[in-house]
Amino acid sequence: MFETLSTRLSGVFDRLRQRGSLSEADVTEALREVRIALLEADVALPVVRDLIERVRTRAIGQDVLRSVTPGQQVVKVVHDALVEALGGEGAVGLNLQAPPPLPILLVGLQGSGKTTTAAKLALRLKEKERRKVLLASLDVQRPAAQLQLAQLAERAGVTSLPIVSGQAPLAIAARALETGRREGYDIVILDTAGRLSVDAWLMAEVAEVSAAAKPAETLLVVDAMTGQDAVNTARAFRETVAVSGIVLSRMDGDARGGAALSMRAVTGAPIKLVGTGEKLDALEDFHPERVAGRILGMGDIVGLVERAAETIDRADAERLAARMARGKFDLEDYAAQLRQITRMGSLTGILGMLPGVSKVKAQLAEANVDTAILKRQAAIINSMTKAERRHPDIIKASRKRRIAAGSGATVPEVNRLLKQFDDITTMMKRAQKLGEKGLMRHGLSALMPPGAGRRGF
Amino acid sequence: MALSAFFSRLKEGLQRSKQKLADGIGAAFIRRRLDDAALAELEDLLISADLGPEAAARIIAGFRRTRFGKEVSAEEVRAALAEEIAVILAPVAKPLTIDRAHAPHVILVVGVNGTGKTTTIGKLAQQYREAGLRPVLVAGDTFRAAAVEQLQIWGQRTGCEVIAGKDGADAAGLAFDALGQARAAKADVLLIDTAGRMHNKNALMQELTKIVRVLQKQDATAPHSVLLVLDATTGQNALAQVRVFREMVVVSGLIVTKLDGSARGGVVVALAETFGLPVHAVGVGEQAADLRPFVPAEFARGLIEG
Ligand SMILES: Nc1nc2c(ncn2[C@@H]2O[C@H](COP(=O)(O)OP(=O)(O)O)[C@@H](O)[C@H]2O)c(=O)[nH]1
Ligand SMILES: Nc1nc2c(ncn2[C@@H]2O[C@H](COP(=O)(O)OP(=O)(O)O)[C@@H](O)[C@H]2O)c(=O)[nH]1
Ligand SMILES: [Mg+2]
Ligand SMILES: [Mg+2]
Numbered sequence: 001m002f003e004t005l006s007t008r009l010s011g012v013f014d015r016l017r018q019r020g021s022l023s024e025a026d027v028t029e030a031l032r033e034v035r036i037a038l039l040e041a042d043v044a045l046p047v048v049r050d051l052i053e054r055v056r057t058r059a060i061g062q063d064v065l066r067s068v069t070p071g072q073q074v075v076k077v078v079h080d081a082l083v084e085a086l087g088g089e090g091a092v093g094l095n096l097q098a099p100p101p102l103p104i105l106l107v108g109l110q111g112s113g114k115t116t117t118a119a120k121l122a123l124r125l126k127e128k129e130r131r132k133v134l135l136a137s138l139d140v141q142r143p144a145a146q147l148q149l150a151q152l153a154e155r156a157g158v159t160s161l162p163i164v165s166g167q168a169p170l171a172i173a174a175r176a177l178e179t180g181r182r183e184g185y186d187i188v189i190l191d192t193a194g195r196l197s198v199d200a201w202l203m204a205e206v207a208e209v210s211a212a213a214k215p216a217e218t219l220l221v222v223d224a225m226t227g228q229d230a231v232n233t234a235r236a237f238r239e240t241v242a243v244s245g246i247v248l249s250r251m252d253g254d255a256r257g258g259a260a261l262s263m264r265a266v267t268g269a270p271i272k273l274v275g276t277g278e279k280l281d282a283l284e285d286f287h288p289e290r291v292a293g294r295i296l297g298m299g300d301i302v303g304l305v306e307r308a309a310e311t312i313d314r315a316d317a318e319r320l321a322a323r324m325a326r327g328k329f330d331l332e333d334y335a336a337q338l339r340q341i342t343r344m345g346s347l348t349g350i351l352g353m354l355p356g357v358s359k360v361k362a363q364l365a366e367a368n369v370d371t372a373i374l375k376r377q378a379a380i381i382n383s384m385t386k387a388e389r390r391h392p393d394i395i396k397a398s399r400k401r402r403i404a405a406g407s408g409a410t411v412p413e414v415n416r417l418l419k420q421f422d423d424i425t426t427m428m429k430r431a432q433k434l435g436e437k438g439l440m441r442h443g444l445s446a447l448m449p450p451g452a453g454r455r456g457f
Numbered sequence: 458m459a460l461s462a463f464f465s466r467l468k469e470g471l472q473r474s475k476q477k478l479a480d481g482i483g484a485a486f487i488r489r490r491l492d493d494a495a496l497a498e499l500e501d502l503l504i505s506a507d508l509g510p511e512a513a514a515r516i517i518a519g520f521r522r523t524r525f526g527k528e529v530s531a532e533e534v535r536a537a538l539a540e541e542i543a544v545i546l547a548p549v550a551k552p553l554t555i556d557r558a559h560a561p562h563v564i565l566v567v568g569v570n571g572t573g574k575t576t577t578i579g580k581l582a583q584q585y586r587e588a589g590l591r592p593v594l595v596a597g598d599t600f601r602a603a604a605v606e607q608l609q610i611w612g613q614r615t616g617c618e619v620i621a622g623k624d625g626a627d628a629a630g631l632a633f634d635a636l637g638q639a640r641a642a643k644a645d646v647l648l649i650d651t652a653g654r655m656h657n658k659n660a661l662m663q664e665l666t667k668i669v670r671v672l673q674k675q676d677a678t679a680p681h682s683v684l685l686v687l688d689a690t691t692g693q694n695a696l697a698q699v700r701v702f703r704e705m706v707v708v709s710g711l712i713v714t715k716l717d718g719s720a721r722g723g724v725v726v727a728l729a730e731t732f733g734l735p736v737h738a739v740g741v742g743e744q745a746a747d748l749r750p751f752v753p754a755e756f757a758r759g760l761i762e763g
Contacts, residue, residue: 039510042692045501109690110715110743111571141743143610148603155602196718223571227507227692229720236719250570254657255694278570278600 022070027059030074041295043258044231047265055081079292085261086288092270095244096129098216101180101188105213107206107237108221110194113249113275115145117221118191119152120275120283126158131186136161136176138169138209139193149191156280169205173213197236210241220267221247226259234266243267248286249275256295331389334421335381338374376409377417383407392418491527496520499538506760507723509693512730516541539757545726546753551735553682553710555590561639561647563672563679567665567706568686569698570653573714573740575604577686578648579611580740580748586615590645595635596621597628600652608650614745628652628664633671636679656701665706682709684737689715689722696724699732714740721760
């Protein structure tokens with residue numbers, strides 16, 4: 001369904017491979033693709049427009065690095081603009097600089113993850129900051145909402161305010177803060193009912209709670225899957241309460257998370273935390289770099305570009321690709337590739353930077369592949385003769401024994417290498433047959449021989 | 458600030474912004490030629506309603522073929538565009554019909570976290586009661602804190618029996634037992650709640666298939682309906698949700714919740730084009746009565762007018 005941005009852009013740039021710098025016309029064409037990619041990632045339209053303009057002025061006239069494609073170059077400019085728009089490098093912490101009991105207010109739409117986040121936050125503040133935390137639910141709308149928070153509090157090993165049925169939110173907030181003062185709590189977390197931006201009555205209610213409780217932090221909890229409506233929600237809450245931070249929940253899903261950008265742009269508040277699961281320890285700091293890559297749908301392409309710039313020679317890579325395409329891939333080429341890979345860092349690290357390979361990566365992680373194995377394989381290939389590298393078919397039992405002895409390996413290891421090389425060439429033939437379209441549709445897994453990742457080396 | 462003062466100020470503000478939006482579109486099209494710029498504005502309007510760039514472009518391309526260069530008023534453009542979208546939606550507007558012969562008609566309710574599954578079950582239970590049927594509810598979300606109690610409250614509100622197991626109990630086992638009980642008690646409808654699950658978590662998705670398998674041990678035709686509950690605030694990820702849930706279980710229809718908010722749920726148009734799954738109903742509030750039939754013309758109009 002979603003093409004990654006670099007795939008889209010490589011189409012645009014295919015015909016200008018040779019040129020030295022990005023022209024205005026190239027950039028304009030590329031930015032059309034960028035716009036679509038951002039919209040598919042659910043970045044809100046006004047925010048997309050703004051970003052595109054910023055990228056346009058920056059990209060025009062940039063020199064294209066020898067080791068990357070022009071498409072990747074534009075992606076890097078877009079990525080950097082995204083990181084900036086998301087708040088720049090590094091995480092922003094919670095403001096805990098206020099006299100106790102320090103109130104934290106959680107607000108958001110129905111079902112966005114407020115109650116779960118309240119409990120996660122309590123656990124984190126208790127464990128990491130050694131604070132004494134009181135949890136209180138002001139949700140009198142959703143059935144059993146207060147009970148939900150009470151049960152979660154128990155799981156977190158944190159106290160929750162006793163439930164008094166029939167009490168209104170404002171009164172619960174007052175009771176919570178009073179209890180906090182009286183019983184010496186450092187932090188009081190106020191969980192509230194979900195409310196829609198158009199629900200004037202409920203919005204007024206939370207404004208009153210905020211005015212009375214004077215929270216040190218007002219966190220807007222937003223589902224990472226949110227679409228264009230993110231701007232309406234952000235605007236409505238910003239106009240009602242003093243939003244000081246955003247929590248992006250459900251980042252463990254596969255949504256691209258463009259809402260993060262919309263939220264940040266409209267509220268001006270930093271994204272402080274992300275929810276990555278239903279368990280109470282699934283709360284993490286927000287890293288703009290990672291989310292930017294995700295919005296673009298491409299893993300850490302920027303890291304790839306940067307490392308590629310240092311290590312891989314593009315001309316070399318293209319020569320290799322051309323040989324693969326002609327089905328002329330031999331052990332010598334394989335050894336060359338191994339060297340490049342080891343130079344760039346661990347295999348799993350590189351795979352993580354590529355789009356759409358998380359599954360393969362997981363299989364490899366399971367198989368415990370590391371660069372040590374690759375180096376060993378390179379050594380085995382090194383002790384082959386030129387003829388053997390060009391025509392691996394001639395390697396029979398006696399040659400295997402010699403190669404093993406020469407590289408300090410065992411015959412089964414040599415066998416595994418040959419088998420693996422065989423798998424790779426089969427895979428390449430399949431890739432050729434599928435073509436680029438087929439690859440997009442079926443993903444990398446279409447190439448893997450059954451059970452490939454698991455076999456180990 | 459007094460509550461009432463705040464309330465009226467807020468109301469004014471909201472009315473203003475709604476008015477502004479309507480004016481914006483109105484002003485843009487009064488006696489205006491439907492040229493490239495006007496079409497681009499319409500396309501943006503669709504994108505802002507979550508139709509996604511692809512579906513929006515496709516619809517506007519169709520619009521361009523038939524209407525390019527015509528002098529049109531704001532009202533005409535709106536009506537025509539809504540009409541175009543309603544045509545796409547018409548085939549998927551199908552109410553959920555209960556077959557009493559199944560005794561009970563088993564409905565499995567699935568979806569990602571927090572979309573409104575439990576609330577929707579409460580609303581459906583209310584409708585069935587009003588139609589003179591006897592629904593039984595199953596508290597199959599054994600994972601989320603107080604999910605069982607939440608459904609039990611819905612049972613009380615709607616006067617329906619709720620079958621629940623212990624916290625953390627196996628949902629499939631519970632569903633199996635519940636179906637047995639409901640058959641013995643000759644219930645008409647069995648509404649099975651499930652825990653929310655992200656579609657990219659394979660182990661959790663496998664659990665769903667297990668629930669289906671054990672139900673079929675008692676009734677090979679069960680579940681008779683599998684409802685996927687979608688939150689209207691969700692953007693393009695809804696496409697992935699539908700695709701993956703369909704791969705795991707036989708999703709028979711969708712219910713779109715939270716349409717009482719400012720989100721317009723335009724991804725439903727892309728869903729209709731891509732999957733053609735029935736949309737049975739829409740949720741428009743947190744109360745038992747807040748479930749409405751899905752009416753394409755109304756929905757399409759809502760997309761365009763906000
Ligand atoms: N997968 C996942 N589920 C979450 C996350 N945060 C909350 N949830 C789930 O989303 C649902 C709604 O969460 P809840 O805290 O009740 O939302 P509230 O209505 O805003 O209070 C529950 O099923 C939670 O377990 C998250 O980061 N990841
Ligand atoms: N405004 C509104 N809220 C809804 C609607 N449907 C569900 N909700 C709310 O959304 C939240 C999550 O609903 P719930 O049924 O618990 O979701 P589940 O986790 O999928 O079972 C609750 O606060 C519900 O009251 C709807 O149609 N409109
Ligand atoms: Mg809650
Ligand atoms: Mg539920």
